[in-house]
Amino acid sequence: MLVDGKQMRPIWLDRDTRVVKVIDQRRLPHELIVEDLYTVDDVIRAIKDMYVRGAPLIGVTGAFGVYVAARNAPQDRQKDDYLTSECDRLKAARPTAVNLFWGVDRVYNKIRNIENPAERIDAARTEAEDIAELEAENCRRIGENGVSIIEDISRKKGGGTVNVLTHCNAGWLACIEYGTATAPIYEAFEKDIDLHVWVDETRPLNQGSRLTAWELGKHGVKHTVITDNAGGHLMQHGMVDLVIVGTDRTTYTGDVANKIGTYLKALAARDNGIPFYVALPSSTFDWDLRDGIAEIPIEERDPDEVRYVDGLEGGAVKRVLVPPADSPAANYAFDVTPARLVNGFITERGVCEASEEAILKLFPEKSKQV
Amino acid sequence: MLVDGKQMRPIWLDRDTRVVKVIDQRRLPHELIVEDLYTVDDVIRAIKDMYVRGAPLIGVTGAFGVYVAARNAPQDRQKDDYLTSECDRLKAARPTAVNLFWGVDRVYNKIRNIENPAERIDAARTEAEDIAELEAENCRRIGENGVSIIEDISRKKGGGTVNVLTHCNAGWLACIEYGTATAPIYEAFEKDIDLHVWVDETRPLNQGSRLTAWELGKHGVKHTVITDNAGGHLMQHGMVDLVIVGTDRTTYTGDVANKIGTYLKALAARDNGIPFYVALPSSTFDWDLRDGIAEIPIEERDPDEVRYVDGLEGGAVKRVLVPPADSPAANYAFDVTPARLVNGFITERGVCEASEEAILKLFPEKSKQV
Numbered sequence: 001m002l003v004d005g006k007q008m009r010p011i012w013l014d015r016d017t018r019v020v021k022v023i024d025q026r027r028l029p030h031e032l033i034v035e036d037l038y039t040v041d042d043v044i045r046a047i048k049d050m051y052v053r054g055a056p057l058i059g060v061t062g063a064f065g066v067y068v069a070a071r072n073a074p075q076d077r078q079k080d081d082y083l084t085s086e087c088d089r090l091k092a093a094r095p096t097a098v099n100l101f102w103g104v105d106r107v108y109n110k111i112r113n114i115e116n117p118a119e120r121i122d123a124a125r126t127e128a129e130d131i132a133e134l135e136a137e138n139c140r141r142i143g144e145n146g147v148s149i150i151e152d153i154s155r156k157k158g159g160g161t162v163n164v165l166t167h168c169n170a171g172w173l174a175c176i177e178y179g180t181a182t183a184p185i186y187e188a189f190e191k192d193i194d195l196h197v198w199v200d201e202t203r204p205l206n207q208g209s210r211l212t213a214w215e216l217g218k219h220g221v222k223h224t225v226i227t228d229n230a231g232g233h234l235m236q237h238g239m240v241d242l243v244i245v246g247t248d249r250t251t252y253t254g255d256v257a258n259k260i261g262t263y264l265k266a267l268a269a270r271d272n273g274i275p276f277y278v279a280l281p282s283s284t285f286d287w288d289l290r291d292g293i294a295e296i297p298i299e300e301r302d303p304d305e306v307r308y309v310d311g312l313e314g315g316a317v318k319r320v321l322v323p324p325a326d327s328p329a330a331n332y333a334f335d336v337t338p339a340r341l342v343n344g345f346i347t348e349r350g351v352c353e354a355s356e357e358a359i360l361k362l363f364p365e366k367s368k369q370v
Numbered sequence: 371m372l373v374d375g376k377q378m379r380p381i382w383l384d385r386d387t388r389v390v391k392v393i394d395q396r397r398l399p400h401e402l403i404v405e406d407l408y409t410v411d412d413v414i415r416a417i418k419d420m421y422v423r424g425a426p427l428i429g430v431t432g433a434f435g436v437y438v439a440a441r442n443a444p445q446d447r448q449k450d451d452y453l454t455s456e457c458d459r460l461k462a463a464r465p466t467a468v469n470l471f472w473g474v475d476r477v478y479n480k481i482r483n484i485e486n487p488a489e490r491i492d493a494a495r496t497e498a499e500d501i502a503e504l505e506a507e508n509c510r511r512i513g514e515n516g517v518s519i520i521e522d523i524s525r526k527k528g529g530g531t532v533n534v535l536t537h538c539n540a541g542w543l544a545c546i547e548y549g550t551a552t553a554p555i556y557e558a559f560e561k562d563i564d565l566h567v568w569v570d571e572t573r574p575l576n577q578g579s580r581l582t583a584w585e586l587g588k589h590g591v592k593h594t595v596i597t598d599n600a601g602g603h604l605m606q607h608g609m610v611d612l613v614i615v616g617t618d619r620t621t622y623t624g625d626v627a628n629k630i631g632t633y634l635k636a637l638a639a640r641d642n643g644i645p646f647y648v649a650l651p652s653s654t655f656d657w658d659l660r661d662g663i664a665e666i667p668i669e670e671r672d673p674d675e676v677r678y679v680d681g682l683e684g685g686a687v688k689r690v691l692v693p694p695a696d697s698p699a700a701n702y703a704f705d706v707t708p709a710r711l712v713n714g715f716i717t718e719r720g721v722c723e724a725s726e727e728a729i730l731k732l733f734p735e736k737s738k739q740v
Contacts, residue, residue, distance in 0.1 A: 217697050223698075228598050233630060236663055261600070264599065293606055322580060323583045327584075329595040332596075335599075335606070
């Protein structure tokens with residue numbers, strides 16, 4: 001997508017050096033810093049410390065992580081042992097991200113039986129790049145499939161502004177291109193539909209106010225940053241027509257793990273009769289999990305992410321402490337929105353209701369697995 | 371209440387100079403600054419810019435504002451004209467705060483027919499001080515009346531920790547002593563009930579993480595700061611036993627205007643079968659309003675309160691910008707929780723259900739008014 005007139009992705013391979021490069025998203029929107037990932041430890045740090053975040057991008061980063069592992073594999077160790085343990089380490093970097101396991105396993109399975117090191121490295125690189133292209137294409141299709149929901153509302157409002165609320169960043173920064181939740185928004189924007197996005201700031205890491213607002217602003221999409229507390233009031237007063245969010249992991253029964261606070265917006269949408277959609281590539285479905293609230297492990301992150309806030313002061317990014325220095329904090333990173341509160345899923349294959357039956361009808365090849 | 375071993379209130383009259391003094395709550399928890407209010411403009415600024423906040427304290431500050439107006443009344447102007455216009459200005463400082471109108475009118479009505487300036491000033495001072503004492507006493511009774519709810523849960527849990535979630539600051543800083551939402555908590559603490567408070571940080575102004583955490587910490591009450599997004603997840607997982615919040619204005623039908631985001635917590639509490647209580651002195655009931663969502667005007671405040679965050683950095687309080695400099699923001703300060711989501715009201719007179727019938731049964735003298 002465009003950043004100051006230049007085409008950009010959140011992860012790419014340097015054409016000459018073949019070094020993996022990522023935008024350090026912790027520094028946005030005030031600084032655009034690119035980091036080189038030379039080692040598996042670099043890749044793990046980029047995932048764990050959230051240089052990269054968002055389910056699809058984490059999956060692609062994991063895939064490139066296997067390429068990095070293949071490149072760095074020592075001559076004197078059994079490749080299988082080394083690769084297996086490096087892949088295990090990569091998969092442990094973020095516990096909630098099913099895409100991470102998927103991305104890592106897909107590259108690993110592709111190269112595990114290749115003996116020649118150079119061929120193995122080449123195959124890992126090609127597979128990781130294929131996964132990146134696949135994610136970009138999936139997001140393009142999510143946009144195509146989801147835009148009709150926005151078009152319908154626009155028609156019903158006689159061309160009046162369609163107000164979409166989104167939580168966190170499920171934009172191109174979280175994916176490769178277009179984003180998931182933002183894909184129908186960008187597609188509607190391209191089609192000249194009058195729309196405006198309410199951007200939940202998304203505490204504690206403010207991915208909404210820092211990243212989604214930055215993306216939408218760079219692209220020229222009308223938007224307004226609000227606190228995570230504000231959505232319910234807006235919905236009560238007819239100021240939201242549609243909610244679209246992304247997801248980090250969704251059960252085949254339709255329970256949605258996403259950034260903490262998503263569940264509260266889903267409750268408010270339901271209470272006010274506002275459609276609540278989840279946009280996702282099908283790789284985000286977990287075909288093994290039935291009960292999202294009981295079965296999806298919720299990552300508890302460093303409480304300092306709650307206690308400190310990063311922002312610009314005097315031309316530099318500074319970190320300020322908000323609560324009393326001796327007050328403890330807790331930092332649950334995700335919550336689970338039960339399927340009963342979700343109106344539908346927007347996937348690369350089409351839109352479906354949030355039920356096991358509808359999901360398996362759209363992905364019949366998974367019926368045997370569940 | 372105690373602050374570092376010293377008894378303190380958020381507003382008081384200096385014994386010698388009779389100057390009104392307030393804690394500048396914008397500077398907490400990192401700095402404890404006391405401001406002198408010499409003029410009605412000082413009082414309005416203290417209310418408008420939120421040196422003082424919270425319904426009961428705003429009411430008391432308005433009452434002291436009339437005392438300041440009486441003290442500063444010019445000799446050469448008709449006292450009635452001057453006082454009336456100064457009271458109107460005071461009442462316009464915060465549109466949602468019914469206590470402000472109540473506090474101002476009560477002192478104004480007491481002194482309007484007193485001709486002698488010295489007597490008028492004395493009467494205004496006495497009345498304002500009486501209102502402050504009344505609020506303190508109301509909060510003490512709210513604590514007495516509400517503690518049984520916590521005691522019941524403690525008994526059901528066999529003495530296990532009772533987890534209370536609260537939003538914003540309805541503590542002694544918002545009142546005079548004890549607080550409203552915190553009064554049953556402090557009372558339970560005095561009774562040695564094992565309890566722990568989840569403190570919503572309460573964006574945008576972080577009154578939870580800045581003020582409630584500070585109050586509870588100073589008093590020794592176990593607490594944990596969480597993002598406003600986290601409550602739903604905690605409730606889904608049995609980590610919240612009870613929600614208690616305050617209110618800025620409540621209709622006689624039971625609709626509750628409170629800090630933005632309260633409605634979302636009420637939805638989550640209902641969805642998880644967790645009791646949701648609102649603690650208030652009866653002065654916060656608005657006996658003229660029937661439909662809270664339609665009729666209570668919601669203050670829209672400066673968007674920069676959303677865009678900037680105050681916190682401690684390098685030993686000084688700094689203000690950092692979070693979203694991109696060119697992204698707009700909106701700042702709705704309150705929302706309305708409909709009566710159907712409220713389990714009950716904890717008042718100085720007792721506990722009642724959130725219905726017109728139950729409220730008027732507890733306050734039968736108001737039946738004629740509504």
